Amino acid sequence: MRLAVLKLANRDLDSLKSYVRMAAEDYRDVLAYAEYPLYSKKVFGIDNLPEESRNQIIEEDWKQYQTWLNAE
Secondary structure, three states, rough: OHHHHHHHOEEEEEEEEHHHHHHHHHHHHHHHHHHOHHHHHHHHHHHHHHHHHHHHHHHHHHHHHHHHHHHO
16 A cells, blocks of 8 residues: 555655545555556446457556556
């Protein structure tokens, strides 16, 4: 949860406070936005996409998260 909040806040203290409040209300939203940003944006239409496209979105989200984790 801490990593998700830090990632989303992107070094902005006001955003950090906002995401901490969001996590207190429903931590699943924070995790989803942090780990699967593209997927989260398309969630309402995701079932209409071919499986290959859904898998590609998930893979891109995972790569983005790994890049963030490994950034210096």
